[in-house]
Amino acid sequence: MKGRVRLRLEGLGAEKLLNTLWEKGIGVQNLRRSKNRGVELEAAEKDCRAITCIAEEKGFQVTVLNAGRMQKLRMILQKRWGLAVGIVLGAVLCMISMQFVWQVEVLQAGKYAGEVRLFLWEKGIRPGILQKNVDAAKLQEELLWRLPRVKWVWVKKEGTVLSIRLEEGVAAERETAAPGAVVAGQDGILERLTVFSGTPVCKAGDSVKKGQVLILGEEEGPDGEKTLVPARGEAVALVQVQSSVRLPTREMITVPTGRQAERWLFQTPFGVYTFHEEPSFLLSDRQYDRYPLPGVWLPVTVIRETFAECSGEWKERNMEEVFREGQRAAEEALIRAWPAAQNVDKSVKFSMIERGTVSVTAFAVLPMDIAQNGIMP
Amino acid sequence: MGIADMIPAEMKGEKSRVVIWGRQEALVEKHRGLISYETEQILFRVKGGQVYIKGTNLVITSFGVYDAVVQGNITQVQLTEGEG
Numbered sequence: 001m002k003g004r005v006r007l008r009l010e011g012l013g014a015e016k017l018l019n020t021l022w023e024k025g026i027g028v029q030n031l032r033r034s035k036n037r038g039v040e041l042e043a044a045e046k047d048c049r050a051i052t053c054i055a056e057e058k059g060f061q062v063t064v065l066n067a068g069r070m071q072k073l074r075m076i077l078q079k080r081w082g083l084a085v086g087i088v089l090g091a092v093l094c095m096i097s098m099q100f101v102w103q104v105e106v107l108q109a110g111k112y113a114g115e116v117r118l119f120l121w122e123k124g125i126r127p128g129i130l131q132k133n134v135d136a137a138k139l140q141e142e143l144l145w146r147l148p149r150v151k152w153v154w155v156k157k158e159g160t161v162l163s164i165r166l167e168e169g170v171a172a173e174r175e176t177a178a179p180g181a182v183v184a185g186q187d188g189i190l191e192r193l194t195v196f197s198g199t200p201v202c203k204a205g206d207s208v209k210k211g212q213v214l215i216l217g218e219e220e221g222p223d224g225e226k227t228l229v230p231a232r233g234e235a236v237a238l239v240q241v242q243s244s245v246r247l248p249t250r251e252m253i254t255v256p257t258g259r260q261a262e263r264w265l266f267q268t269p270f271g272v273y274t275f276h277e278e279p280s281f282l283l284s285d286r287q288y289d290r291y292p293l294p295g296v297w298l299p300v301t302v303i304r305e306t307f308a309e310c311s312g313e314w315k316e317r318n319m320e321e322v323f324r325e326g327q328r329a330a331e332e333a334l335i336r337a338w339p340a341a342q343n344v345d346k347s348v349k350f351s352m353i354e355r356g357t358v359s360v361t362a363f364a365v366l367p368m369d370i371a372q373n374g375i376m377p
Numbered sequence: 378m379g380i381a382d383m384i385p386a387e388m389k390g391e392k393s394r395v396v397i398w399g400r401q402e403a404l405v406e407k408h409r410g411l412i413s414y415e416t417e418q419i420l421f422r423v424k425g426g427q428v429y430i431k432g433t434n435l436v437i438t439s440f441g442v443y444d445a446v447v448q449g450n451i452t453q454v455q456l457t458e459g460e461g
Contacts, residue, residue, distance in 0.1 A: 015410075015412060015414055018411050022440065025442050031440055
């Protein structure tokens with residue numbers, strides 16, 4: 001039967017159909033009458049398509065009776081090429097996807113689970129990595145170095161799954177290990193929560209408050225049993241940072257009265273000395289002229305201090321200028337405290353805190369890790 | 378005697394030949410198609426007439442361009458003259 005196909009042709013006028021096949025030089029074998037005025041026949045596989053076409057043209061329903069699965073598939077694909085293209089594309093996609101690691105599982109790691117996951121995170125080993133970029137033997141060796149209390153580590157690539165299994169050299173001291181939760185160190189909106197160990201209780205998009213538990217310090221095993229573990233993870237959240245400055249809204253304008261005085265000072269490494277009193281001007285502008293003493297090896301400088309008496313007057317500053325200066329100062333203070341704020345949009349808020357002083361606060365929203373590890377829930 | 382006379386008659390012309398082996402099998406050579414096919418009777422068109430095969434459980438084990446083989450319980454084979 002190899003290379004032969006058995007067909008059932010159901011319709012009226014089987015003789016005419018057989019004569020057409022005969023006219024076209026297509027031989028058939030083992031011809032039998034079947035129900036519904038049809039016939040069953042055997043034909044060479046190469047003639048199968050021609051027979052099917054002729055029969056369907058004459059209104060016959062064609063059924064393949066004994067074709068192998070591959071033959072059936074071939075015939076179906078010949079009729080439905082779109083399906084064939086889909087299958088080929090699917091196979092290609094499947095083959096491409098087989099080149100990646102889609103699951104990373106850490107087994108029997110106990111209290112080291114967080115450490116192992118952190119290690120994998122640092123190495124960039126996560127679902128979606130190309131298989132050729134994962135060197136299982138190297139990972140195994142590095143994990144053994146990193147976890148000296150572990151007896152052995154197995155790192156295996158099975159299909160698209162990377163498994164890391166640990167054999168603990170020392171019995172895990174679960175009761176003495178410090179289980180604890182990961183909590184939010186600051187208020188913010190979670191952007192990404194990566195769990196190395198523990199059970200997450202928040203998700204990306206959640207608004208969290210400082211001190212709120214993000215990852216519980218317990219894990220559920222395959223048998224449903226809960227185990228206390230030190231929770232570890234990375235919680236990247238959008239956090240609002242701010243920095244404030246205060247500026248006076250008034251400035252003093254001084255006008256010289258014409259009265260002047262001067263005195264001499266001696267500046268030595270041991271201090272500044274003078275033989276003259278400071279003039280009793282209420283307000284004065286001062287000017288210093290320095291004269292190094294020639295021929296003296298010690299660093300002694302003679303200073304002439306000139307006083308010019310002034311009358312002073314407080315004057316309100318241009319508020320627009322004050323605000324502009326305050327904004328610049330607040331933003332500079334913010335960037336000094338949070339350098340990452342340089343590249344993000346900033347907003348500014350002004351407030352008059354008392355007469356003559358204005359407070360300017362600059363705000364920015366920055367992504368940062370707010371996870372605080374190992375805190376008891 | 379010429380060469381043409383030495384060629385067997387069945388090879389020269391288009392005349393059909395029916396060969397029967399017992400009651401189980403019949404060969405129809407140089408048929409010209411099928412007129413009717415039932416499990417009890419089969420009618421082949423041949424040059425100058427028809428071949429009528431009667432029986433039960435009749436199966437055409439081979440229906441080729443030049444000949445056809447019928448198997449089953451053959452009870453009657455009849456040659457009729459007419460339009461081929």
